[in-house]
Amino acid sequence: MLEMKNIKKVYRTDTIQTHALEDFSLLVESGEFVSVMGPSGSGKTTFLNVAGLLDTFDSGTYILDGKDVSKLSDSEMSRIRNRAIGFVFQSFNLIPDLNVFDNVDVPLRYRGLGAADRKQRIERALDLVGLSSRAKHLPSQLSGGQQQRVAVARVLAGDPKLILADEPTGNLDSLMAREIMDLLDRINASGTTIVMVTHSPECAVRAQRQIHVLDGRVVDLETPRISLARNEVSAGMASTLG
């Protein structure tokens, strides 16, 4: 699903060069649930940004779902982010002025789907995260855990092959964190690949494989325990979660 080879990413200012990723190589198979751990400044977020096509890199190769995405245009990257990748952010990143329904709708509109199709996807996603009754609520009217569930519903509605989660439980108490991790487990069980950056060892062990990043490099790679076939990724997700 995700194959990075010798990725190098340098942030430059007038006076300083910061080597955020240095010969970063990683292979994540389809259907895997991988956690990425490391101290602050180790390059976890840069890895996530590169993996999610949120940022470019200086050298190396990156194959995403069988396609070389090293030299894509900005529009092509937007298209892949919209269709193939789902993001779960630490601070939920919901649009505060939009209600739950409209928040889940955001990526679907950019995909250009019809109103009926979008409505069906949104209702199903909200049902899967147990927030159907909150569709008209604003994010400010929800708890942190509920907001993160809306963010997960936003991912589910798009039916992506890969979910990139950036500290998804970082702003939640332990009970809510467990809820979100359970939700991610169920999504992964349906075949969706998940790469999760986390500081939390409790969350990290929920993944099938933990990798550690230090000074922009992968320092420890465990062997994947489970490897699902690619065609299982999204097909069974809804039924499993339901």
Added chain:
Amino acid sequence: MPIGPIVRAMKHNRTRFALIIFEIAITLAIVTNAVNMILAQREQMKKTSGFDDDNILWASAVPFAPEFKEQSYIENVVMGDLRAIRAIPGVKAVAATGFLPWQGGGSSGTMKAEGYPDKFQAQTYGARGDLLGALGAKLKYGRAFTENDTPVDPNESTKVCIISSKLSEKLWGKANPIGRVITSTEGQTPRTVVGVLDEFYNPYSWNIGDYVRFTPGRAYDGTGSFYLIRSEPGASKSVADALEKTLVKVNAGRVFRVGTVPQVKERYFSGNTLVIRAMTAVIVVLVFITALGILGITSLAVAERTKQIGTRRALGATKGDILKHFLTENWIVTSIGLFLGIIATYALNFFLVSQLTDTKMPWYLVGVGVVLLWLNGLVATIPPALRAASVSPAIATRTV
């Protein structure tokens, strides 16, 4: 671009958007009415008097000598003045009158006319001497005044008048009005129309700039006399130089002033020019402030929503989608502002028409104003919208 979610999101920032909507509405109302005023002023400046303005001079003589209490003395001096002025080389004609073209006023009265049901108002001036020659005016019908038209007895009313063709049309339509009678509002002092001026315009307060009645009366008394003099083309300066000396020779017991109609006209239009400049300044300042307001509000929105923009980009929005988002938001605000502005425009125009002598608002002017302010809003939105489009999707993963 989805309008529904944008409108729903805008509802959460009502005050901010309401302010800019109000500003746009007020700008449209003031700008279109200001442009309407400018056009009206320009139209007024394009009007012609129907006279040979460039070659007309005026002279006034205000007596201080005690002999000027005698009517016969005054009569003799005025007749002497007319003869002496006529004899100045380069003078084509002269008349003693109370009329001065382009003065922006004059004298007027309310009258009645034969066959016309209502009272009407018109400018009215007495004139003795060659009035038509002094103005360079042309007759459409009838004849000029003769010396016999002025009664020998100064207390006797004059019996004839010359009116403008516009007044004639107002009273009697297109028909030849020669022989028709105009009286005072009580039906007294009947005066028969003996001539109709082909063209007449002298700006006046109550929309009676086109309406005039001249009578062959004595437009002079013990307080002074006033003369209109028409010179040969190019002789205006030499005639002006000779006028005071000539009048002093007739009677030195007076204070004289001399000027030209082009000077009077320039002074009159200096007000219009001032209005045009002031209105233009108002338009420029208002449009600039509105553009600045839109620029400011949009810039603030972009600065406040940087993380949201990054999130949208992360979720698949292209740079074009972000640009369209802000342009759509501005389009909605501008459209509401302009819709309310159209209502405000006509309301303000209605007030101006009822309180002042402003002209009615032509629809095309509102249309042009709407389009220009739309473009103004678009141009003001583009810089911050481009800034928004350049926000990196990587912002989404930053913890602020």
